[in-house]
Amino acid sequence: MSKSNLTRRGLLKTSAIAGAGVALPTIFTSSANAFTNEPTGSTVTLGFNVPQTGPYADEGADELRAYELAVEHLNGGGDGGMMNTFSSKALKGNGILGKKVEYVTGDTQTKSDAARASAKSMIEKDGAIMITGGSSSGVAVAVQALCQEAGVIFMAGLTHSNDTTGKDKRANGFRHFFNSYMSGAALAPVLANAYGTDRKAYHLTADYNWGYTTEEAIRASTEAMGWETVAAVKTPLTQTDFSSYIAPVLQSGADTLVLNHYGGNMVNSLTNAVQFGLRDKQVNGKDFQIVVPLYSRLMARGAGENVKGIFGSTNWHWSLTDEGSKTFVKSFGEKYGFPPSQAAHTCYVQTLLYADAVERAGSFQPCAVVEALEGFEFDGLGNGPTLYRAEDHQCFKDVLVVKGKENPTSEFDLLEIVEVTPVDQVTYAPDHPQFAGGALGSCNNGA
Amino acid sequence: MFGLDKKDTSLLIIVAILTMLAPFILNPFPADSAMAQFNAGYPDLMQRFVIFGIFAIGFNILFGLTGYLSFGHAAFLGVGSYAAVWMFKLLSMNVIPAIILAVITSGLFALLIGFISLRRSGIYFSILTLAFAQMSFALAYSVLTPITGGETGLQLALDDPRILGASQTPEGNIPVPGLFGMEMRETTQIAVGAWEFTFNVGYYFCAVIMLLSFYLAIRIFRSPFGMMLRAIKSNQQRLNYTGLNARPYTLAAFVISGMYAGLAGGLMASMDPLAGAERMFWTASGEVVLMTILGGVGTLIGPVLGAGMIKYMENIISKINSDILHGWFAFMPDGLEDFVVAIVYPFIGKGWHLTLGIIFMLVVIFLPGGLVEGGQRIAKAFKRRKSDDASGKTSTEPAE
Numbered sequence: 116m117s118k119s120n121l122t123r124r125g126l127l128k129t130s131a132i133a134g135a136g137v138a139l140p141t142i143f144t145s146s147a148n149a150f151t152n153e154p155t156g157s158t159v160t161l162g163f164n165v166p167q168t169g170p171y172a173d174e175g176a177d178e179l180r181a182y183e184l185a186v187e188h189l190n191g192g193g194d195g196g197m198m199n200t201f202s203s204k205a206l207k208g209n210g211i212l213g214k215k216v217e218y219v220t221g222d223t224q225t226k227s228d229a230a231r232a233s234a235k236s237m238i239e240k241d242g243a244i245m246i247t248g249g250s251s252s253g254v255a256v257a258v259q260a261l262c263q264e265a266g267v268i269f270m271a272g273l274t275h276s277n278d279t280t281g282k283d284k285r286a287n288g289f290r291h292f293f294n295s296y297m298s299g300a301a302l303a304p305v306l307a308n309a310y311g312t313d314r315k316a317y318h319l320t321a322d323y324n325w326g327y328t329t330e331e332a333i334r335a336s337t338e339a340m341g342w343e344t345v346a347a348v349k350t351p352l353t354q355t356d357f358s359s360y361i362a363p364v365l366q367s368g369a370d371t372l373v374l375n376h377y378g379g380n381m382v383n384s385l386t387n388a389v390q391f392g393l394r395d396k397q398v399n400g401k402d403f404q405i406v407v408p409l410y411s412r413l414m415a416r417g418a419g420e421n422v423k424g425i426f427g428s429t430n431w432h433w434s435l436t437d438e439g440s441k442t443f444v445k446s447f448g449e450k451y452g453f454p455p456s457q458a459a460h461t462c463y464v465q466t467l468l469y470a471d472a473v474e475r476a477g478s479f480q481p482c483a484v485v486e487a488l489e490g491f492e493f494d495g496l497g498n499g500p501t502l503y504r505a506e507d508h509q510c511f512k513d514v515l516v517v518k519g520k521e522n523p524t525s526e527f528d529l530l531e532i533v534e535v536t537p538v539d540q541v542t543y544a545p546d547h548p549q550f551a552g553g554a555l556g557s558c559n560n561g562a
Numbered sequence: 563m564f565g566l567d568k569k570d571t572s573l574l575i576i577v578a579i580l581t582m583l584a585p586f587i588l589n590p591f592p593a594d595s596a597m598a599q600f601n602a603g604y605p606d607l608m609q610r611f612v613i614f615g616i617f618a619i620g621f622n623i624l625f626g627l628t629g630y631l632s633f634g635h636a637a638f639l640g641v642g643s644y645a646a647v648w649m650f651k652l653l654s655m656n657v658i659p660a661i662i663l664a665v666i667t668s669g670l671f672a673l674l675i676g677f678i679s680l681r682r683s684g685i686y687f688s689i690l691t692l693a694f695a696q697m698s699f700a701l702a703y704s705v706l707t708p709i710t711g712g713e714t715g716l717q718l719a720l721d722d723p724r725i726l727g728a729s730q731t732p733e734g735n736i737p738v739p740g741l742f743g744m745e746m747r748e749t750t751q752i753a754v755g756a757w758e759f760t761f762n763v764g765y766y767f768c769a770v771i772m773l774l775s776f777y778l779a780i781r782i783f784r785s786p787f788g789m790m791l792r793a794i795k796s797n798q799q800r801l802n803y804t805g806l807n808a809r810p811y812t813l814a815a816f817v818i819s820g821m822y823a824g825l826a827g828g829l830m831a832s833m834d835p836l837a838g839a840e841r842m843f844w845t846a847s848g849e850v851v852l853m854t855i856l857g858g859v860g861t862l863i864g865p866v867l868g869a870g871m872i873k874y875m876e877n878i879i880s881k882i883n884s885d886i887l888h889g890w891f892a893f894m895p896d897g898l899e900d901f902v903v904a905i906v907y908p909f910i911g912k913g914w915h916l917t918l919g920i921i922f923m924l925v926v927i928f929l930p931g932g933l934v935e936g937g938q939r940i941a942k943a944f945k946r947r948k949s950d951d952a953s954g955k956t957s958t959e960p961a962e
């Protein structure tokens with residue numbers, strides 16, 4: 116009954132195949148590029164892979180703003196931002212190597228799989244030569260491995276886990292952000308000063324990779340100065356109510372609570388802890404204290420009143436007064452109307468660093484860029500003199516210890532800088548136990 | 563042909579042609595045009611189309627034939643992925659052993675979960691499978707971190723043993739998955755005029771496997787076994803009263819469908835050697851239910867269409883950002899342009915879930931048989947117009 120239809124369709128299909136078959140051999144272009152996605156036209160495409168949905172969407176949105184600003188500055192628009200204060204003067208505001216910078220965006224959803232799919236489509240479909248962004252270490256590690264395989268450069272966004280430049284480091288991947296070890300090393304002396312050296316700490320740790328490395332780092336640093344760790348309890352990442360985890364803290368005899376939580380987790384656990392009245396309690400004759408190893412302004416805003424007086428560490432803060440930070444806050448503020456977050460800062464800097472490395476190398480070839488970035492020393496990007504260490508592609512720079520401000524003057528002015536920990540104090544050997552295992556491998560140019 | 567009747571043979575041939583010519587069909591717009599945004603013919607997405615096609619075909623064997631709605635099918639996908647990546651880590655980068663182990667592992671896992679869950683039917687069965695899948699997710703995410711890599715996912719490393727292959731390439735990189743020397747990522751680009759077509763080894767490998775699994779699914783649908791499964795769907799009680807024990811049949815269907823999911827997971831890992839726990843999250847299980855319902859439950863081709871549609875939206879629609887929108891509507895006066903963008907923007911880009919939700923609602927309300935029913939209605943309308951013969955019945959038929 117449907118026979119005639121099928122024959123007609125079959126005929127159409129056959130002629131289509133035949134047509135395609137005839138067309139095939141006529142125009143063959145070889146795709147023999149020197150490296151993956153070699154930019155041949157007048158433009159170069161960068162891939163900005165940030166969380167647009169999910170728990171870190173706020174940070175992703177801020178990262179994207181920073182990227183757009185960086186692209187504007189690279190192409191010669193705006194006031195040039197930190198390109199003016201950057202110690203390397205290779206960037207001229209005419210794009211990268213004279214090619215106009217274009218960009219594509221993707222949504223990581225803060226899931227390794229989705230992030231890889233999105234990065235893959237940027238590399239395979241849009242021809243991105245460099246992938247950057249992300250607000251979670253799991254995503255950073257996954258995308259970094261993908262970029263290594265595909266032969267493009269990965270400039271990590273916000274990722275704080277030791278593993279990104281530790282056991283999961285890759286030759287094509289670079290991290291400007293600081294890490295758990297640095298947080299521990301910077302926080303410990305400040306905590307010892309403020310709270311003494313005979314504290315009993317209770318850790319609540321987000322049950323995933325970043326939580327583990329942060330707990331490990333904080334324990335190691337605080338125990339080294341005399342603190343005792345009473346217990347370390349893992350909490351599920353999806354937990355929103357931490358009451359049941361807070362209650363046992365007081366019975367444990369601990370007098371300090373360390374919240375190895377980030378984002379929404381930290382907002383909720385801190386709020387719960389304060390609501391339980393932990394901070395008004397006296398244990399072992401001392402005031403009960405709470406510590407949050409990794410702070411961000413966006414989290415501080417979420418937790419509101421509760422962050423007052425609580426210590427933590429951060430990569431950068433907009434209230435820094437060096438020239439680079441001031442310039443960046445100004446151009447970001449003029450464009451968007453509020454100061455940038457630390458996530459925005461690290462993403463902006465990473466974009467500039469990549470562009471600068473390409474200019475200095477004189478080529479987009481990943482191996483040349485890797486060589487230009489390895490051991491690169493620079494200044495003027497908001498963190499003082501900084502080194503991109505060749506052994507593990509981690510930036511070494513000063514770390515900020517901050518605490519929640521008692522009397523904030525605006526909704527952005529929530530943290531105050533307690534101490535700028537000098538870089539020497541947070542530097543570690545590349546084969547430090549917390550970073551052991553894994554190897555950079557060699558750089559990959561791809562196809 | 564191949565033991566199929568004429569109707570099924572032609573369906574199989576159509577699917578074969580579609581998958582083999584996918585690089586052309588999915589890239590209908592010239593590479594430099596503004597419409598190139600909608601091209602889907604790049605390796606990663608084409609691979610996803612067929613892999614999720616396999617996943618949905620397998621799910622449909624269970625849901626479409628027996629009516630048992632498993633809400634935890636992603637667990638098998640995840641188990642398959644982990645098994646495959648472990649094979650890459652320990653044995654060699656050849657995809658064949660990886661895929662075989664993926665199918666076997668997920669089959670065993672399905673046997674275990676099915677044996678317990680199938681003691682109940684209806685909503686209780688769904689909840690049980692959902693619970694098992696969430697349990698697997700939680701285990702993979704934290705407790706089993708040494709085996710699964712936790713949140714970061716299981717990845718290859720330079721110092722993996724790979725006893726039948728090399729730990730690392732001479733250049734000091736991790737080797738890539740391949741089939742006897744053919745790398746899965748090998749890609750040839752062919753430019754025809756302004757068009758660019760991408761041919762990828764991995765895609766064709768997946769496509770061939772999808773055709774085989776599609777063929778197997780047709781055979782199952784048409785077999786006495788398939789008839790028995792349909793009987794379970796239409797009235798299990800009556801079946802029990804006739805003295806038949808339905809459980810072995812449902813268990814077999816569950817295991818087969820779990821093995822399909824494992825195959826899909828193994829293929830995913832072969833195309834991109836990383837296995838993440840999110841693959842087992844309940845939303846991933848929900849996605850395959852959506853795919854099947856969107857395409858048409860119980861039809862042969864429906865799940866594949868549904869999978870293609872959802873993956874297309876997830877990867878193409880979601881990438882349209884507000885800049886691109888402003889580019890499209892740039893011809894309008896300023897105020898109007900902003901207004902139109904403000905109206906359209908919530909539905910695309912990161913709001914693609916909203917659009918998907920609306921489409922899903924429309925399909926469920928107006929086309930209960932899914933996209934396949936839509937196709938049938940269109941075909942019927944054309945046929946009626948051609949010759950007033952209303953007796954025509956179209957190629958695919960839902961199970962119920």
